[in-house]
Amino acid sequence: MSTTAPPLSRAGAAARGRRPDRRKPADNVAGWSFAGPATLVILGFSLIPMAWALALSFTDSDLMSPGRNVGLDNYRALVQDPVFHQALRNTGLLVLLYIPASLAAGLLVAVLLNRKVRGIGFYRTCFLVPYIASATSAGLLMGYIFDRDFGLMNGLFVKLGLPVQGLLSSPSQAMFVLTLIFFWTRFGFSVVIYLAAIQEISKEVLEAAAIDGASRWATFRHIIVPSVRRMTVFLAVWGLIDALQFFDLVMTTTKGGPASSTVTIVYYVWQLAFNFFTAGYGAAVAYVLFVGTLLLIVAGLLFARWKGAMR
Structure with missing residues (x-):
C-alpha cells in the first residue's frame, strides 16, 4: 500500500501552512452595509457624547458658554x-x-x-x-x-x-x-x-x-x-x-x-x-455614576462566575 499522500491532501497541508489571503475592502461591502448604520448610531449617540461629557466635567460650563478649565475641582467638590x-x-x-x-x-x-x-x-x-x-x-x-x-x-x-x-x-x-x-x-x-x-x-x-x-x-x-x-x-x-x-x-x-x-x-x-x-459639575456627577455602575457590574459578574452561576 502506498503511503504517499494524495495531491489534494498535500495541497490542503500547503494551504494550511500559508497565511490566509487578505480580503479586499470591496469584498466586505455587504457586511459593512449592515454594520455601518449601527456603528454610526453607536458613535453618534453614545461614544461621542460620552467623550464630550468627560471633557465637560473638567470645566465650569453652563451649556451657554464653553466655560473655563477647572481641572479636578468638580470631582473634589463632590466630597463636600x-x-x-x-x-x-x-x-x-x-x-x-x-x-x-x-x-x-x-x-x-x-x-x-x-x-x-x-x-x-x-x-x-x-x-x-x-x-x-x-x-x-x-x-x-x-x-x-x-x-x-x-x-x-x-x-x-x-x-x-x-x-x-x-x-x-x-x-x-x-x-x-x-x-x-x-x-x-x-x-x-x-x-x-x-x-x-x-x-x-x-x-x-x-x-x-x-x-x-x-x-x-x-x-x-x-x-x-x-x-x-x-x-x-x-x-x-x-x-x-x-x-x-x-x-x-x-x-x-x-x-x-x-x-x-x-x-x-x-x-x-x-x-x-x-x-x-452647572453642566460641568453635573457631568462630573454623571461620570461618577458611570464608573460606579461599571465597577458594580464587573464585581457582580465576577462574583456570579465564582459561585458558578454563569456556567
Missing part, C-alpha cells in the same frame, strides 16, 4: 456636597430594595403563570402591562393614588380606621413609596424572562422528579432555581442598571422632594445641568 451624598443614599436604598424583590417576586409569579389554566394568557398580559405602559402616565397615576390629602390610599386607610400617612409628602416614607411604584412598573420584565426560562426546562426532568415523589418545594429549589440561575444573573445586572438610572417617576411625582428625600443621582444630574446651569 450633601445633596450628592443624599442622592447616593436614595439610589442605594432603591437598589437594595428593588433588586431582591423583583427577582424573588418575578420568579414566584413566573412559576404560578407556568400552568395550563383557563385564561392564563390574560393573566400573563396583566403582569406585563405596567412594564410597557408609559412611565409618565404611571407616575401621574401613582402621584394621585399616594397623594396625602386626596389620594385613594389614604382614603382606604381612613375606611380601615388607620391614621393618615404622609406617603409621597413624608421625607421618611416618600422613597419607600417610590420604590414600591418602581417595583410595580418594572418587575413584569422579570416575570417574562423567568417564564421563558422555566418553559425551556425539560419536561422529562420535571416528570421524573414527580415520579420520584419530589414535593413542589423540592422541585422548585433543586430543579427550577438552578436551571434559571443564568437568567437571574442577567436580571440582576439589568435591574441594577435600571435602578441606577431611576429618573422618570421622580420627575412626575415628587421632583426630588420633600427635602431632597427622593433625589436620585440621575435626577440630580438633570437638576445641575438644566435647573442650576
Whole structure:
C-alpha cells in the first residue's frame, strides 16, 4: 500500500501552512452595509457624547458658554456636597430594595403563570402591562393614588380606621413609596424572562422528579432555581442598571422632594445641568455614576462566575 499522500491532501497541508489571503475592502461591502448604520448610531449617540461629557466635567460650563478649565475641582467638590451624598443614599436604598424583590417576586409569579389554566394568557398580559405602559402616565397615576390629602390610599386607610400617612409628602416614607411604584412598573420584565426560562426546562426532568415523589418545594429549589440561575444573573445586572438610572417617576411625582428625600443621582444630574446651569459639575456627577455602575457590574459578574452561576 502506498503511503504517499494524495495531491489534494498535500495541497490542503500547503494551504494550511500559508497565511490566509487578505480580503479586499470591496469584498466586505455587504457586511459593512449592515454594520455601518449601527456603528454610526453607536458613535453618534453614545461614544461621542460620552467623550464630550468627560471633557465637560473638567470645566465650569453652563451649556451657554464653553466655560473655563477647572481641572479636578468638580470631582473634589463632590466630597463636600450633601445633596450628592443624599442622592447616593436614595439610589442605594432603591437598589437594595428593588433588586431582591423583583427577582424573588418575578420568579414566584413566573412559576404560578407556568400552568395550563383557563385564561392564563390574560393573566400573563396583566403582569406585563405596567412594564410597557408609559412611565409618565404611571407616575401621574401613582402621584394621585399616594397623594396625602386626596389620594385613594389614604382614603382606604381612613375606611380601615388607620391614621393618615404622609406617603409621597413624608421625607421618611416618600422613597419607600417610590420604590414600591418602581417595583410595580418594572418587575413584569422579570416575570417574562423567568417564564421563558422555566418553559425551556425539560419536561422529562420535571416528570421524573414527580415520579420520584419530589414535593413542589423540592422541585422548585433543586430543579427550577438552578436551571434559571443564568437568567437571574442577567436580571440582576439589568435591574441594577435600571435602578441606577431611576429618573422618570421622580420627575412626575415628587421632583426630588420633600427635602431632597427622593433625589436620585440621575435626577440630580438633570437638576445641575438644566435647573442650576452647572453642566460641568453635573457631568462630573454623571461620570461618577458611570464608573460606579461599571465597577458594580464587573464585581457582580465576577462574583456570579465564582459561585458558578454563569456556567
